[in-house]
Amino acid sequence: MHRVRPLPNYLVQRYHGWKATGYADNKAWYRRLASDGQHPRAMVISCCDSRVHVTSIFGADSGEFFIHRNIANLVPPYEPDGDHHGTSAAVEYAVRVLKVSNVIVLGHSNCGGIKGCIDMCKGHAPELEAKESFVGRWMDILRPRYDLVADMEDPEEQMRALEKEAVITSLENLMTFPWIDQVVGEGTLTLHGLWTDIGEGSLEHYNPETKSFHPV
Template identity: 75%
Template sequence: MKEAKPLPNYLLQRYHGWKATTYAENRAWYHKLATDGQHPRAMVISCCDSRVHVTAIFGADQGEFFIHRNIANLVPPFKPDGAQHGTSAAVEYAVQVLHVAHVIVLGHSNCGGVQGCLNMCAGHAPELDAKDSFVGRWMDILRPKYELVKDIDDQSEQLRQLEKHSVMISLENLMTFPWLAEKVTSGALTLHGMWTDIGEGSLEYYSPATDLFEPV
């Protein structure tokens, strides 16, 4: 693979700094993580967005969360068709092998993937409607929820509401996985819908009682 190159210097410097400080000060903890395996209590499905720092938001250490990131924190419906399904595989591993107690779907403000879905559904992003657009076809998961926000005039509010619907459709699709739904019904697993405002540092959770996202 001749195209592969060494890491840029700034990343190498950061690695060596980490190895000399954080790792050196916690060597025994890292050895324990390596030898004991992982036993996360929760799975977090979040967006790929570099501004979403899952472990920092919840003050989590290594080994505490099983984290899967994708565009717009979406979960597709259960579809065992023999194709390659990265998100579904991650959910299966977390629930069936790691036996996590919680699955958290975490959406966020100013999500570029959700904005792309808005643009595509409104006819302003023909490139995403192309059959060979991986982003567009992925955002088809969220497309049905566009009907719920299309008449909102305020563009910021429209985006915010569709971001929260991206969390909701993922929760709905998670319940189409039969072995996951069985654990939810039995009480062995709980689902959580969350949305964070990056600029404000706020966090909201979906409340079934009000059918709204409420501040934590």
């Protein structure tokens, strides 16, 4: 632990700035959150990408969203004895303990994880093929979907298509969890698939009836 160091000065300064303004102006709200516990209405599963700012997109305050982030916003299939427990644990807590009403999967443009998956499937990323690559093995969740976009000649179109397939994959995998299937069937939980263009600030939602994404 001797390698652990204090926070960089710029983060320390930002914290003190927030404590003196954002926290000071809303002290009662933060103390209420602390004493009453969290009661989020929705869970959002988004990418780790630093450019995807979920709370800003929806204008959300602290306590509104239960947010889980991972590479390429993927949800693995239900595997009680599998290796992908981090995301599954977050989903379980949100649905079974917090009892959120909505689970939102949010994909985005120019996703590095998706690009890595495409490069891997094309044989251009041997480092991701290595057994010890955490990113590569995580992207194996999406790998079967590459066949759906393999024939696209335009690289940008191919990327965008696979980014949206990642959202669909996660929605389908969510339904393999028996307790999600149950509450969705009962009507107490709804699933939503979204994709955002970072540069344009646009947002699209997935329509299962048309099997396509449409502007929100």
